Amino acid sequence: MAKAKTKAKPRTKGELGWKEVELGFFITEPGNSVEVRTGDWKSRRPVVDFKKCNKCTLCYFFCPEGCIAKTKDGYFEADLFYCKGCGICATECPKEAITMVEEER
Amino acid sequence: MAKREGLEVSVAVGDAAMLSDADVVSAYPITPQTHIVEHLAELVANGELKAAYIPVESEHSAMSACIGASAVGARTFTATAAQGLELMHEVLYVASAMRFPMVMTVANRALSAPISIWGDHSDAMAVRDTGWIQIFVENGQEAVDNVICGFRIGEDKRVLLPVMIHLDGFALTHVIEPIELPDKKDVDQFLPPFKYPLPLDPEKPVTMGALGSPFIYTEVKWGQEINLEKAKSVTLEVWQEFDKLFGRKYSPIEQYRTEGAKTLLLTMGSYSETAMVAVDKMRGDGKEVGLLKLRLWRPFPYEELREVVKDADTLIVLDRAISFGGPGGPVCSEIKAALYEEKKRPRIIGFVGGLGGRDISMAGFEEIVNRGIEIARTGSEREFEIYGVRE
Known part of the structure; x- marks a missing residue:
């Protein structure tokens, strides 16, 4: 897929116009999937109640997408750019700090 | 100076692919396309055409092999008809969406059932929406000319798309007509060597055929549509230039x-x-x-x-x-x-x-x-x- 102009031209992260798609939808640079918003088809998203969270890291390890990262304050939160809404983090959280809510846009 | 001679149209179509310096021919024989690919197999076997002839086990494989050949930048030719075209159906979309130029002559034939080896356009109409440039020809000379033009149109940097040349099975493929095969040097002048801009190359690796999530599929398809629409002006340009060089006019x-x-x-x-x-x-x-x-x-x-x-x-x-x-x-x-x-x-x-x-x-x-x-x-x-x- 198109790398074209992704570095030179500032744009909303992950939003690529049709003119920027590379010939034949080829990928010309390896590892560029990090730039692609793969979490756009989730039907539910995780919301963390940080008052309940004890920073145990279980959600971080269970997330199949590896999209949960440590925040500045040492809590853990999913990057919704990649999160598919599977709910495994909410199921595994021993403190029930994570709620899956409807993704409504 | 090119001279007119009596030629079976299928043979002339094969000769046109040879004059165009096809690098790869991959095809599976099916009536009434058979004589085209038989002739090409002979030309390759006799050393008259320096090309790789890939015999395959089905049309699905034929089109897949053509895609691979085009992906490394080879000038690619194939031919099929009816059930064969249907068998390669899903792969046709891949060739066009991945922007691989090639020329395929379709010896138009009725689709089964009942089984019929004779001509109509049901095979052509079934592949209407595959994203290929499609040209119908009415006689052997048009078939020859448009195979050559087809390479030039499809390989144009502004186009980069596969081209289907529809010629009626039997009514054209199996008749002998007076046909003028252009001189090789004139074809060489008209049709420059094919240089695919992003070929498979170990020195410069690319990924082809990646997953297109909902995030990008619409953009890819819209680009494909706009690109095919724009191919019309290039087709007209190529036909005009062909007319200048060879004195035969074509129009939409x-x-x-x-x-x-x-x-x-x-x-x-x-x-x-x-x-x-x-x-x-x-x-x-x-x-x-x-x-x-x-x-x-x-x-x-x-x-x-x-x-x-x-x-x-x-x-x-x-x-x-x-x-x-x-x-x-x-x-x-x-x-x-x-x-x-x-x-x-x-x-x-x-x-x-x-x-x-x-x-x-x-x-x-x-x-x-x-x-x-x-x-x-x-x-x-x-x-x-x-x-x-x-x-």
Whole structure:
């Protein structure tokens, strides 16, 4: 897929116009999937109640997408750019700090 | 100087691929395409054509091999017909969406069942939406010329798309016609070596065929559509240049004796030749009838169509395929849609005929035109009529 102009031209992260798609939808640079918003088809998203969270890291390890990262304050939160809404983090959280809510846009 | 000689059209098509310096030919034999690929196999075996001939186990594999060949930047040729075209159907979309130029001649043949080896356009119409540039030819010379033009159009940097050349099975593939094969040096001048801009290359790796999530699929498809639409102007340019070099003119819709014609008949492929004779006869009888020959099927020539029908009262469209349970002839259906918004447009009458190799004679075309004029006046109980069916 198109790398074209992704570095030179500032744009909303992950939003690529049709003119920027590379010939034949080829990928010309390896590892560029990090730039692609793969979490756009989730039907539910995780919301963390940080008052309940004890920073145990279980959600971080269970997330199949590896999209949960440590925040500045040492809590853990999913990057919704990649999160598919599977709910495994909410199921595994021993403190029930994570709620899956409807993704409504 | 190129000279005209009597050649079987299939052989001439193979020769055209050789003159175009095809690097790879991958095909699976199927009637009535067989002579094209047999001839190419011979040319490669005899060392006359320096190309890789890949014999495969099916048409699905043939098209897949062609995609691989085009992906490394090889000039690629194949041919098929009917069930073979259907078997490669899903792969056709891959070739066009991944922007791989190649030329494929389709020896148009009816689809089973009942099994029929004879000609009609049901195979062509089934691949209408595959994103290929599609050209219908009416005689052997057109087939030869458009194989050469096809490479040039498809390989143009502004296009980079596969091209299908439709020629009627048997009615064209198996007849001997006077054909002028262009001189090699002239073809070389017309058709520069193929350089694919992003080939598979270990020095510069790329990923081809990646997953297109909902996030990007729409953008890819829109780009594909705009690109195919733009291919029309390049096709016209290439045909003009071909005319300059070789003295043979091609246009998206060819007009035959349409001056002052109140009634127009539209045909595709080899049946246009008989239709021309029928138009001559009707003109001789004082009828204001002309013929339109639709050559460029994809991208569809909307502007050209609107221009050539604007003074006619009746437009009779002959389809050689049925879109079952729908509008009847797919070509007629598209023409109706193309003219719907026009303030002044002819009555459009659809006929289906010439299925599975059924001939339409000169008298037959006359009958179709007369019935079309009658329907335009009195209407018909049906959306479309079929010509020549026995009760």
